[in-house]
Amino acid sequence: MLVLCAVGALEEAPISPPVPVEVAAPVTPGDAPVLQDTATVVLRLTIDEVGAVSRVEVRESAGAVFDRAAMGAAVRWKFEPARRSGVPLEVQVDVPVHFAPMRAREAVAETPHGATGTTPAPPVMTELAVDDSTSSGASSEEEKAASRSSSPGFSTTVRGVAEAPPPVAVGDFHIEVGQLADVPRNSASDLMLLAPGVMLANHGGEGHAETVFIRGFDAGEGKDVEMRLNGVPLNEVSHAHGHGYADTYFIIPELVDSLRVTEGPYDASQGDFGVAGTVEYQLGLARRGLTASASYGSFASRRLALVWGPPESSEATFVGLLLRQGEGFGPNRSFANATAMAQVELRLGDDTRLRLLGASYGARFASAGVVRETDVVDARLPCAADADSQFFCFYDENQGGASQRHLVSAELQSRLKRGGRLVQQGYVVLRQTRIRDNFTGFIQDTPPGEDAQRGDGTEGYYRGSTLGLRGRYTPGLTLLGQSRPLELGYVARYDDVRTRSRRLRDSGGAPYSTLFDNQVRTTNLGGYASLRVQPLDWLALRVGVRLDTFLFGVEDLNRPAVDRDGPRIPEESLDAYGFFASPRASAEVKLSPRLTWLTSAGLGARSSDAAALSDAELAPYARVASGETGLGWRLEGASRPYSLEARGAVFATRVSQDFVFDERLGRNQPIGASQRLGAFATGRLQWEDWLDTQASVAGARATLPAPGASAWKLWDGAVMPYIPALLGRVDASVRGHVTVAGERLGWNVALGHSAVGPRPLPLNRYSDPVFLFDVGTRARWDWMELGVSVENVLDARWRETELNYVSNFRGPDAPASLLATRHFSAGAPRTFRGTFTLYLDFEEDAP
Known part of the structure; x- marks a missing residue:
């Protein structure tokens, strides 16, 4: 780790x-x-x-x-x-x-x-x-x-980097990573665990996007959670592996300064895919100079990170390079990837700043996929017969993928004469992925004639170009005691993508049939307005509305060459249009100087997958209605060496069209309306530069309401599969100094703990609970630092993904059983990593 x-x-x-x-x-x-x-x-x-x-x-x-x-x-x-x-x-x-x-x-x-x-x-x-x-x-x-x-002066208590604007809901978290960066993590994706009610799972290997469970949603690899990096959207429309696929594996963790996790659709700036919420990463490098870090660990994992912040520049200017490679914790799990990220902030006068961001990423990874639990118990897999070898084994070596991403963004921030603010941003993203999976073995293919079954492997291919503009304007007004109460914003995004899914032969992996093949062009134009006022000393109100329009143009390249009227061109065009208005509102009541009661409500939407559209359709949206109420408490002050914050809330959500994983297609498929009722509590204690600890617990019940059931009966209905009902998380870091032989040494000890309750599976089955502990420690002398981290300290045999369905992995000639059984992808065992870091400063000597 x-x-x-x-x-x-x-x-x-x-x-x-x-x-x-x-x-x-x-x-x-x-x-x-x-x-x-x-x-x-x-x-x-x-x-x-x-x-x-x-x-x-x-x-x-x-x-x-x-x-x-x-x-x-x-x-x-x-x-x-x-x-x-x-x-x-x-x-x-x-x-x-x-x-x-x-x-x-x-x-x-x-x-x-x-x-x-x-x-x-x-x-x-x-x-x-x-x-x-x-x-x-x-x-x-x-x-x-x-x-x-002396004579009158000015009182300042410097509090470091500025706090974010007031939250729009109790579940709106502006998270400064800070000292919690010490906690061992695999990638920038793991930083999402700092928000309550978040769980990550990955069945595809290191380089495959994480499956995100948040707020009682199985958000897949992005279908229900909006992802952004410095304002640039990361969700990919009509992706072959799943609509909204969002891979954050390319983000260099050392460059993440903060992230905002807004659980629920309560901010007017939240857009497409923000059903369960929005996650936005903010980049920055506080430390100036060059930091070089080299790691080596279990399973021949290697990691080299170089980050540089020019001493004469701000935290917004940096360069980073990250190389990762390893054999993986079991067969068919090797990976290799590289990322380069750079940003520069230029001052165009006293009131204007220009930020230019660029990123480039390439990855290739193998995947063990899922295995049948009965085959593991009976030692039928093609590995050694001992329990560990069977647990980490695989069926199909033709699983894995490759990914490329290139991103450029320019953001212009201007301070206007009367105190207003104007931000304009343009971006370009080039993207390509190829992902191969096999979930069912040999039951989906229907070969012509008397030929043998060829296998159920699928290959999802995606190549896309995204161009976009976004901006916001904040007039320099003061209204009812609130400075800059109004924010106006807009988005304009154009995607041109080729998305395709094919079946692959078990032998050799050659494609033998096409499931779909679409050329998709999508235009999203949207605007929003948000107003925050404080009519009374103890009351603040926020109202907002967002309007989104989508225009879809699809070239279906997989039509039949002959239909009932005779020969035809095997292509077809269709167009569709959609429009949605989503109001949001919140009320903040200050019960005391430290205690606040915040209630929020809002509507949101997920755009349509182009593969499901028909010509001239008024494009259907998945609509979400959500409400939340809870308390926030914060204790801090210049006279205190510590700060303490705690929040808790209950929430309810209803979605008009939800999705559940379909093993036959290897992607999520619609199942109708769903609803959720849940609650969370979280707290964070920071004590100067010595201690930083955060803990959270969250629970949610996700159900499919019976047809015609009252919308108020949020607890009733069939339980949705795969979504854990209870999640807990603890992150803690302690730092200090000791003197050894007259030399001052810095030290650090960090802990991360995740607890996942039983997850419901189809046919009234439940998974086992999961308890994971990660620890790390570091020691620094002058410009050198040594670190050791251990992931899964207790060496638990845990199942990262668990599914329940019918499959046949014994071969094309074996009779297929119609009895559903449990399938899983193995989680990582105990993993060690050692890290050596050099902190090299190149600041000019003072005269």
Whole structure:
């Protein structure tokens, strides 16, 4: 198991706080209440890399009048940006603004520069607090004491990288990876486990997209979860392996700064495939310089990672290279892949930034597929007869795949004169995959004449080009106490893809028949609007609506050469159109300064798979209606060395058209409406740079309602197969330092634990529960670091995927049994990995 070294370096350079340049005193309205004592509003400011205040939030209120006065002034303040090693970065600062009782007819407000300005005789006098201390550790205690006794200054408490905007639901998680990057993980996909109620499974090998279970959905490889990377969509329309296929294996884990997991369709910016939710990866490299990491582990696995952040640039500029290769933990599981990713941020003046991102990826992998449990028990597989050899064996060596991806994105961010924001992005994605599976052996083929059965192997081929534009505009308004309350956005995406599925011979793997072969062109045009207001001190409301249109053009290249009217060209064209409007809303009630009650509701949709369309059809959508209510609690503050956050909610979801895996075709097929009722709870504790731990538990019941049943009976109906009812996850990392022989050594210990409850299978069967533990430890001296990680510490024999159906793997002449039996793909056994990392800085010496 690899150790994420670059993101979680044991030492970080201190942050120098932002320095105020223009800070005008607030002006309170004439009808403000008369104060008998000082009133204080604590603002949390997000200050970006150019020193502008991009967001203002009230952390401690002194009443609506004073809150609005403080916020109205804060959005106009300007700063020298915060810096780490001389590089500007976005940070968050807490600013107390004091309103004192009026002692004169005219108030004089002191600015950080010592200049004075007069305000027209309001009933109160305003002044800014005096405290230049910061959490960066740059000032000594004497210097801090001196600053407190000097003339009025500006109070800042640097909080690192800025927090995300307020969540749209309790299940909207803006996850800073931070110290939890120390927990052993196989790929960037595993970072999704930081959100509650998420499980990953993979039957196809290292390079095949993960099957995602989230919020009670079997989201397949992307059909029910929208995936994005820095705004670029990753879901692939009408993919041969499954509509919405989204492979995140190409993302370099060391370059993932944060991810946002929005469970449920509650944000107006969520688009196609956002049925169960949306996952967006954000890239960034906090550490400057070159980090080189080499790993070697069990089953001849090798890994080389190089990431570089130029010292004179921001965290948004980086280059990364990742090479992986191995024989796999059993026969027919070898893999090899390579990824290169680079991003540069250019400043086009004081108010505009341009980010250019490029990525290139290639992979090839073998797959053991699934095996029948009865064949494993009876030792019938073509491996040694011992239990372990049979458990990790396979049937068909012609399983596996290959994948390529090339991506380019340009994003322009502009700060407008009146405080507004404008973001425009364009992207191009080139994609190709070929995936070979065999789930049933020898029962699907119907050979001509008296020929023998040729085998049920399938090959899904996909080649696509995606061009897109997206943007959002936030006017610089203040409405009902909320700064920048309105967001407008649009999307425009065009896909030109060739998608094909064929049957393969068991002997040699040559194709012998075509299941479908389509040339698909899809245009998606959409727009959304979202408004957030705070009419009362304790109440915030968000409403939004999204409109999406789809135009499908399909060339069916697999039509018969002869029909009942005679010979014909074996091709056919069809076109279809679809339109969908999806409103979303949420209400946030502040029960106390730390406790919030948030209720959200929304509609979402999944577009149609082109293979299921007919000509001139008003393209059907899978419609989803979802609601959620729950509590969020957060404890933090400049005086505390720790922060603690906890959330919990209950949710209900109904989908008009769901999908379940069909082993005969090797892909998901429609089964009608479905519904879910569930709940989750999660908490995270961070204690300075020493401890970071997070735990979550989630449960959901997914059912197929009986025809005509009430939509309110969300618990009734047949249980949907393969979806676990209970999931738990713990991630923890502890860091520290020791002195050995006069040398300072950094150390780290990390743990990851997943618990998966029994999964329902067809015909009233259930899988066994799964309990997995992963541990990792590192030690660093100066610029060198050694790490060891162990995956599946207890060496459990667990089944990563479990299915239940009829198959025949004994051969083409064996009689096929009509009795369904359990099939599974084996999970990885205990796996060791050692990592050696070099941290090489190439910063110029100070003069």
